[in-house]
Amino acid sequence: MRSSRAMSTAWAGGLLLFASPLALAQSIDVDDNSADLELITLPESAAPAVDDGVRLDAITVTGSRIKKTTGEAANPVLSLSAEELAATGVTSIGDVLQRLSVSGSSLNTKFNSAGNFGFPADGGGVGSGSTTVSLRNLGAKRVLVLVDGLRWVNESSASGVSAAVDLNTIPFSSVERVEILTDGASALYGSDAIAGVVNIITKSSGNGLNLNAYVGDHSTGDGMTTTLNASYGGQGRNYRYIADVSYYDQNGISSADYSQARVPKPGTGLAFGSSATPFTRSVFFNDDEADGLCPNVDSDGDGIADRALCDITANGVAAAPDFVQDFPDGFHPFTTDDRYNYAPENLLLTPSERLGLFAQGQFDISNNITAYARVLSQNRDSENRAAPEPIFLGPEAGTGGMADNVGIAADNPFNPYGIALDPSDNLLLIGRRPVEGGPRIFSQDVDTFYLAAGLNGDFYGFARPLFWDVNLVSASNKATQTVHGTYNIANIARAVGPLDDCSGDCVPLNLFGGPGTITPEMLGYIQFVEVAHSRQELALASANVTGGLLDLSAGTLSYAAGLEYRDVKGSYTPDEVVVRGESNGVPSLPTSGSYSVSEAYVELEIPVVGDLPGVRQLDVSLASRFSDYSSFGTTVNSKVGVRWDVFDGLLARATWAEGFRAPSIGELYGSPARFDAQLEDPCSQPSDPEIQANCEELGVPPTYSQANPQISVRTGGNAALEPETAESLTAGLVYSPNWAVNQPWAKRMDFEITWYDIEVDDAIQAVDAQTQLDRCVQTLDPAFCNGISRASSGGINGFDNTLLNLGQVETQGLDLAIDWLAPGSAYGQFGINWSATRVERFRAVSKATGLAEPRGVGVEVADSGIPRWRSSLRLNWDYAEISASWAVRYVSKLTEQCGDAAAFPSCGNPDAGTNTLSETFYHDVRASWRVPGDTDLTLTAGINNLLDEDPPVCVSCSLNGYDASVYDLPGQFAYLQIGLRY
Known part of the structure; x- marks a missing residue:
């Protein structure tokens, strides 16, 4: 057992966003099998004697590998128990962590993007169906995820080789608690721990049979979520075990169920709809005008009108295939009203179904040695949906692939124009939305397997207790993605080409006849069914030892040391049609790679002085880690921490740390692929004469108008990448005043403040494509314009956006927390806790140009807003068998650039071209009742977003009119839960 003072500081150092004050007052519940978070009790014969005859427990807390007799540390660590996780009313670990004030924008199941947008530059794919966590707004790749102190395998969704962990691979019901270290920890844990560490501690034992059922539903659309869980565990004199089976089922919600998501950009109607319509848009040069539909233009720029430019459609009329030169009355110039509204076909929430098995056992081989093993197996079926896949042909298609060079033969029986549409001569664009083929359905089937086994123990040597552990891990994530509703562009080319080339099983294709004219034949x-695969593998071996080294005047100098070896492999295998470049969808090529790393670390905790006025205890911690990577070489990273116990109740602490992140397999070896970015071309009918002049210098005709808001950019890895490096600094105070202990108005009160400053150098990323395009047009500087090419018509038909060690990322901010627990009374016990993060600064700067990227504090850009403030206030009440809570979550306002939407009412400040996403409050309520009687039955009900707060309208966000990484789904979410123990 621990002294009351020691435990007071332990829970004070762990103030957290959703913490129950009552739970925080209790001792730290630490598993005895964890390789990094371990509670080991020395045998009576070996334990040193203490004055009161009580044995001390030794524990480790995330952020240090040295076992101590208290949870005190120089590191800022948040801790969430299983009860606190459940109190949020959601049943996914990732969804809970994304609500923390220290979290930033990250992927979750509210994002519907799959292969329909293409592949980001990092080679990681889009992670469809995954949920990740970003700390300090630095991205999921810069957060290390551990399970019981050991690394977890990265996610796999069959669209790339990701560098992030999918938290959905860890069943909610298997989690005992979560610890979040919010400073750099590469010196202790190696790569990826730049922004911090998430350590998920699993349940190590149970007591009989536990059954739990949960059902929740959204007031917007369907979206019903059901979870079922059964676990059985037990323990004896020398063993402990638990087995847990869990089922999770989340229904999807259609974008059509939310008014702001029913058009491409809220409040803009069809202005940003697709030019690929069921009635076909045709953009081509014609030598003669046709019924006045095609005005004369100067196509070669010599000042003389020489051709007619046709931009026409037959919307509402099925074009007759039997005329030659004069266009039928059904054709008219293409206008905004003719655009296709693809938005209702998307999803507001993606469906996901998961079935998992988790089991863990420990066996005491002797009084000093314990063997453990834990295994997890889970299958996930998830789905994304998009509108029917458009067919774009011609140089203005801008796909960078075969479609840019496909035209319509003059003798195609369905060609209404009587002339060949040649991409090298007169064709600019054909856009057809084949609604007959149905929507695109992206289905992911993901299997996760994780096995960890090892030994841990203790012995008494050199007059001090020593603790050791050895661990082995074998893990994999395997995914298959099946896509229905996609097309083979090589077959389309034959079907619209010369009739002589369309033989055998080829069927001539009608691209011009309107809906229903593309026959089943x-x-x-x-069409074809696209099937892609990906795989991630992790093999790990580690050994650690910790104990006391020697006694100093202020205490014992303690140490930890260890070795670790990891072997990481990853691969992505697209469908063979895609590899051949014959897919009408997003092209990509296979990716595979591996690397290994050998590491050694040492950590010291040095008691400097103690028992002096103003210095009750002053400790310094030092750590350093050597890493040898097969992919780039060696690196050494170190850390210094100071813990100053000023007086009883006041703790000051600070850390300085070096960090690094090794380039991932996708970043190093990701093959060239395509990402369809939502970009606004500044050369599309500019109003600024200077911009117009610059565009003409770039070869853009004065008549150019952007045909399609999606511009394809070329992405891919870079084998020459170097590791990211980082420096982080944290400093803070924890104050637990004695004057607030056991008073009539308070049982206790705690305050915490932590300041952080993180700087990342050689950050691995691609240049923001919109920023690069804007600066190219504004400056004509080759540093921006290189890699961007245009067709003779002016449209962008090439955009290189591959990875670089681009520059520097800096962020600073404050974490604040207050925790108050009232004494018990006839009315029950009340508690309040408040936690908040203020981001003071976030800036990313390109080394090549010295210019800042657009993302910053209070700015919404690319579905990844950074609010200046995020906070949560929770009121808890416990009375006999009843408990209840009310939480208020707050997100401060954001500002976005409206772009081409500036002229619409949804842009709040059209004069400045900006829109404000107003501050948002979410109210969550929850109540539980433990039914009296012999049966251990608990009933729970709750409503998240009680006041039905809709997310602020975002006109720059890619889908559904809001930022799904910052805000809740629109509408209320109500849930019921029942738990039964035998």
Whole structure:
């Protein structure tokens, strides 16, 4: 057992966003099998004697590998128990962590993007169906995720080789608690721990049979979530075990169920709809005008009108295929009203179904040695949906692939124009939305397997207790993605080409006849089912030892040391049609790679002085880690921490740390692929004469108008990448005043403040494509314009956006927390806790140009807003068998650039071209009742977003009119839960 003072400081150092004050007052519940968070009790014969005859427990807390007799540390660590996780009302670990004030924008199941947008530059794919966590707004790749102190395998969704962990691979019901270290920890844990560490501690034993059922539903659309869980565990004199089976089922919600998501950009109607319509848009040069539909233009720029530019459609009329030169009355110039609204076909929430098995056992081989093993196996079926896949042909298609060079033969029986549409001569764009083929369905089937085994123990040597552990891990994530509703562009080319080339099973294709004119036979020839695979593998071996080294005047100098070896492999295998470049969808090539790393670390905790006025105890911790990577070489990273116990109740602490992140397999070896970015071309009918002049210098005709808001950019890895490096600094105070202990108005009160400053150098990322395009047009500087090419019509038909060690990322801010627990009374016990993060600064600067990227504090850009303030206030009440809570979550305002939407009412400040996403409050309520009687039955009900707060409208966000990484889904979420123990 620990002294009351020691435990007071332990829970004070762990103030957290959703913490129950009552739980925080209790002792730290630490598993005895964890390789990094371990509670080991020395045998009576070996334990040193203490004055009161009580044995001391030794524990480790995330952020240090040295076992101590208290949870005190120089590191800022948040801790969430299983009860506190459940109190949020959600049943996914990732969804809970994304609500923390220290978290930033990250992927979750509210994002519907799959292969329909393409592949980001990092080679990691889009992670469909995954949920990740970002700390300090630095991205999921810069957060290390551990499970019981050991690394977890990265996610796999069959669209790339990701550098992040999918938290959905860890069943909610298997978690005992979560510890979050919010400073750099590469000196202790190695790569990826730049922004911090998330350590998920699993349940090590149970007591009989536990059954739990949960059902929740959204007031917007369907979105019903059901979870079922059964666990059984027990323990004896020398063993402990638990087995847990869990089921999770989340239904999808259609974008059509939310008014702001029913059009591409809220409040803009069809202005940003697709030019690929069910009635076909045709943009081509014609030598003669046709019924006045095609005005004369100067196509070669010599000042003389020489051709007619046709931009026409037959919306509402099925074009007759039997005329030659004069266009039928059904054709008219293409306008905004003709655009296709693809938005209702998307999803507001993606469906996901998971079935998992978790088991863990420990066996005491002797009084000093314990063997453990834990295994997890889970299957996930998830899905994304998008509108029917558009077919774009011609140089203005901008796909960078085969489609840019496909035209329509003059003898195609469905060509209404009587002339060949040649991409090298007169064709600019054909856009057709084949609604007959149905929507695109992206289905992911993901299998996760994780096995960890090892030994841990203790012995008494050199007059001090020593603790050791050895661990082995074998883990994999395997995914298959199946895509229905996609097309083979090579077959389309034959089906619209010369009739002589369309033989055998080829069926001539009607791209011009309107909805219903693409027959099942035509679809059978041009469609295919796309199947892609990916795999991630992790093999790990580690050994650690910790104990006391020697006694100093202020205490014992303690140490930890260890070795670790990891072997990481990853691969992505697209469908063979995609590899051949014949897919009408997003092209990509196979990726595979591996690396290994050998590491050694040492950590010291040095008691400097103690028992002096103003210095009750002053400790300094030092750590350093050597890493040898097969992919780039060696690196050494160190850390210094200071813990100053000023007087009883006041603790000051600070850390300085070096960090690094090794380039991932996707970043190093990711093959060239395509990402369809939502970009606004500044050369599309500019109003600024200077911009117009610059565009003409770039070869853009004065008549150019952007046909499609999606511009394809070329992405891919870079084998020459170097590791990211970082420096972080944290400093803070924890104050637990004695004057607030056991008073009539308070049982206790705690205050915490932590300041952080993180700087990342050689950050691995691609240049923001919109920023690069804007600066190219504004400056004509080759540093921005290189890699951007245009067709003769002015449209962008090439955009290189591959990875670089781009520059520097800096962020600073404050974490604040107050925790108050009232004494018990006839009315029960009340508690309040408040926690908040203020981001003072976030800046990313390109080394090549010295210019800042657009993302910053209070700014919404690319679905990753950074609010200046995020906070949560929770009121808890416990009375006999009843408990209840009310939480208020707050997100401060954001500002976005409206871009081309500036002229619409949804842009709040059209004069400045900006829109404000107003501050948002979410109210969550929850109540539980433990039913009296012999049966251990608990009933729980709750409503998240009680006041039905909708997310602020975002006109720059990619889908659904709001930032799904910052805000809740629109509408209320109500849930019921029942728990039964035998």
